[in-house]
Amino acid sequence: MxxxxxxxxxxxxxxxxxxxxxxxxxxxxxxxxxxxxxxxxxxxxxxxxxxxxxxxxxxxxxxxxxxxxxxxxxxxxxxxxxxxxxxxxxxxxxxxxxxxxxxxxxxxxxxxxxLPARETRFADAKAGHPRLWLSPEGVAAFRERLKADPAFCGWDVFCEQSVRPWIERTPTAEPARYPGNKRVAKLWRQMYIDCQETLYAIRHLSVAGIILEDKTLIDRAKTWLLHVISWDTEGTTSRDYNDEAAFRIAGAIAWGYDWLYEHLSRQERADVRANLLRRTEQVAFHVIERSKIHQVPYDSHAVRSLSSVLVPASIALLHDEPKAKEWLDYTVEYYACLYSPWGGEDGGWAEGPLYWTSGMAYVIDALNLLRNYTSLDYFKRPFFAKAGDFPLYCCSPDTIRASFGDQSFLGEPASLKTGFNIRQFAGLTGNGLYQWYYERVKMSDTDADEKFYNYGWWDFRFDDMLYKHDYPEIQAVEPVDNAIQPVKWFRDIGWVAMHHRMDDPGEHIMVLAKSSKYGSISHSHGDQNGFLLHAYGEPLAIESGYYVAFGSTMHMNWRRQTRSTNTILVDGQGQYAGKDKVLCKEACGVVEEAYYRPGFGYARLNAKAAYKKNVPYLSRYIREIYFFNRTYAVIVDYVDLAQPGTVEWLFHTLYQMTLKGQSFRVNGVKAELEGRFVYNSSGDLALSQHDRFTDVDPAETEGLASQWHLHAATKPAASHRLVSLLVPMKKGERKYVSYFLDDQDHGVHIYFTNEQGITQKVEVQKAY
Incomplete structure (x- = not known):
């Protein structure tokens, strides 16, 4: 051998x-x-x-x-x-x-x-159409229910708001190329929105036409479908030119081919099938041969294209094209074995809540299609049993700018689609906390369709109809303190969430911390050992910056970089957050411990590795976070260097701060925060603030409100010990936490006493 x-x-x-x-x-x-x-x-x-x-x-x-x-x-x-x-x-x-x-x-x-073996896993998959969502028998049953109840599953709203607009609409023109074939963010976004509208038109007209047996709707759906297959498969909607556009067009053609199958002539069927086959082939080639996500799984778009393209297209083409089974086999094997590359048994998602929302939206759709057509049920996997915990604890409905990673809804509360996703897991698990989340978000996000990150990605009426047809209604359970975990540690991704009164936005305090093995790869940032704080209805310690576009100077030079986060710089240097995926993954952190004890929550984070590329002489960076009495926070930073250096303690907020001595105050609209450096081993810190987005093109921030960035700089030293006290309070409330220090040989003992007379102690190892 x-x-x-x-x-x-x-x-x-x-x-x-x-x-x-x-x-x-x-x-x-x-x-x-x-x-x-x-x-x-x-x-x-x-x-x-x-x-x-x-x-x-x-x-x-x-x-x-x-x-x-x-x-x-x-x-x-x-x-x-x-x-x-x-x-x-x-x-x-x-x-x-x-x-x-x-x-x-x-x-x-x-x-x-x-996972059933390849030889048998699709043996019971019938050859008839449609097969995406409903079978022919399912269509007949749906029709019968509509006779008794025209509003069944929200059908009346779907027809009025998601079908009617496309009846008279002229089919969208094939998108033009970028000027000089150089991507422009505004044109890229408009291109995929145009393609999303095309998906809406074909899918919704087809579904409505077939269920209602309405020739006018069916003919209109055919007009859109045959128009779209006239577009150049190697042109502006190809995978390599604009993958977001390609995903949407492939999905549109899959739904059209499947639902209109019996209403297409032999030649029309062949033409549509050939177009869909080529578009699916483009995506499959990239996923399997170029990106190779079965070997290197950290490609966000490639993983999502399994859900948005390979599942619906392969199901639609199964029995007609041999390649469809190959692609579907690959996809279901990836889902069974490697999904999700961004989290594990705790249900976390390392890329953050927006990419949880988009990635989960598509995988939910895909896994529902697979379950309905093939009986493969991936929702039994442990990851999906807890997937709803991530938004519940790390992107709570009332919080703003209080979660890590790339987010197009930055500056707004959780999106309605996040609520739709978590409702899916309520239906699967019966978890009433998830249903509460959905109902709370639905109540607050009343203009969701007007936002590009919704309109260009999903249609809520269609999604609502499918959910109501496939899943039961769940009773909501409020997240009162005895119903949730006061400290939730997502070990799989290195995030820790601490909460008080999540059920009441006016009383809710959330502290979120991160030190992740994923480092700054993909949609993660150079923010290991970072923290965020939201209190009494307002963000106080924020995820700073704006979502302009992926790849913009705001994104690359500010948002991804440590300078934008609530952690530290060493001699002005932050963590690696560039374009090298290996270095991004190496620039990682770890949560060494997190727990809740009577009176306080605690987390210990280690981000030494995150600074290795830029600060090779950093030998230790530990951050401890105490959430005392679930009302105020104490942060202890240990920084040891192989040579003397300065540390800048960073803090970002929406408002200009009042600086005085060793303290800073955030004066918000609903809440305030008193910050104070109670101990620093190298002497008093030099506090300064500014409202600039460093190295960002000014054109990208024109018309946007300022944000304020605190730098608290130490004197040069080989070792640093910093202890900071953060006391959030309601607007106009006079409140403080008193403290005193007790120097005990090798340690400094610091005692904190709140307004109720409760005293807590923190022990800090001395720096020598």
Whole structure:
């Protein structure tokens, strides 16, 4: 046998799992390994409860087309061993030598989430149309319900607001090229909005026409569909020119082909199918051959294109095009094994709440389509059981600028689509907290359709209709203090949320902190050890900047950079947050501990690695956050350097601050915050503030309100210990937390007493 090439897994690559350290969370476990060759790799896998893979106790699976595998049956609890080999090309030896043997343990009581084998997984998928959402039998049943109730599932609203506008509308012209073929953000956005409108027209006219058996609507849907397939598949709506436009057009054609199938002539059907096949092929080629997300899973758009294109297009083309099954197999295997690359068992999403919203919106749609058509139910996986926790704790309905990562709704509360998504998980799990979130957001976000990040992405009437048809109504449960966790640690992504009175916006206090293993990759920022604070209906310590466009100077030079966040600079340098994905992933942090004890919440964060590229002489950066009595915060920073250096403690807010001595005050509209540096080992800090967005094109901020940025600078020293006190209060409230220091040999003990006479102590190691 030839020797097997077993490369070490890189920082961005899939790991060799399961292994001896892997905590198995679902049964069967998922198997991943590094590819043994660059292309056309096929494998044989063995799983055994015998260390020497004894005959009769070993399962052999072959061929496996990629470096990932999910078994088609659960394993009995116990210890197992596994190995794999590369299958060689025809004419050579059958396989290479076996890989290194790895072992794992399957505990009892895990959720069972096997994936049916390729040979059988689509055996029951019927060849009739439609098959996206409803089957022919489902259409007939829906029709019958409408006879008794014209408002069934919100059908009347859907027809009025989401179908009628497209009946007389002239089909959208094929988007023009960018001037000089150089992307312009405004034109890029308009292009994908035009394509989203095309999706609305084709999908909604087709669905309404077929269900109502209305020839006028069907003919109008055909007009739009045949118009769109006249567009150049290699032109402005191709994947490589504008992937967002391509995703929408492929989706539009998939829905049109599927729902209008019986109303297209043989030639029309062939023309539509050929167009859809090519557009799907473009996306599949990028995902599988170029981006290779089964090897390097951190490509946000490629992962989302599985949901927005490969699932609906492959389902629509199944039985008609052999490639459709290949693409659908790849997609369902990725979902079963590697999804989601942005979080894990806690339900977190490292890219932040906006990309949770968009990514989850599409995957919800895709997994519903798969479940309805193939009976594959991915919602049983542990990640989805807790996915609603992330927005609940990290993007609560009343909070503004209080979450990390790229956000197009920056400066506004949680979007209505975030609420729609979390309602899906209410329907799946019965969790009333999720339903409360949806109802609260729906109450406040009353102009959602007018915002580009909604109108260009989804139609709420269509989404509402599908949900009401497929899922039950859930009773809301308010997040009173005994219903939620006062400290929620998302271990999978390194975020910690601390809350008081989430149920009442006028009383709610939220402290959110982050130190993540994902670093600044993708839509994450250089904000390890950062914190945010929202209190009494107002953002006080904010995620600063504006969402102008991805790739703008605001995005690249401010928002992604440490200078925009509530953490520190060392000698003016922040964390790496450039364009090199490896360095972005290396610029990571870790939450070492987080918990709630009677009287306080606590988190300890370590961001040393995040500064390695820019501050190689940083030997330690630990931040401790105390949320005392769930009303005020104390932050302790430990910074050790191999050479003397200065530290700048950063704080960002919407309002010009009042600076006095070692204190700063935020005077908001609904709330205020008193900040005070109660201890600094190198002496008094030099406080200054400004309202500039450094290195940002002024044209990008024209007409936008100023924001204010505090820099509290130390004197040069090799070690720094900073303790800051943050006391939020309602507007006009006179409130303070008193404190005194007790110097105890190797430590400084600081005592804090609130207005109720409750005293808390923080011990700080001295700097020498």
């Amino acid at each position: 030839k020797k097997l090439f077993e490369p070490i897994s890189g920082l961005l690559s899939v790991p060799y799992e399961p292994n001896e350290q892997t905590v198995i969370l679902e049964n069967p476990p998922r198997f991943t390994w590094m590819p043994a060759q660059l292309g056309d790799d096929r494998y044989v896998l063995q799983i055994s409860d015998s260390a020497d893979f004894a005959s009769g106790r070993t399962e052999t699976i072959s061929p496996i087309p990629h470096n990932l595998y999910t078994p088609d049956h659960p394993l009995a609890p116990g210890r197992y061993y596994w190995r794999y080999a590369l299958l060689e090309e025809a004419g050579e030896a059958a396989q290479t030598e076996w890989s290194r043997v790895r072992s794992f343990n399957v505990p009892e009581g895990l959720p069972e989430t096997p």
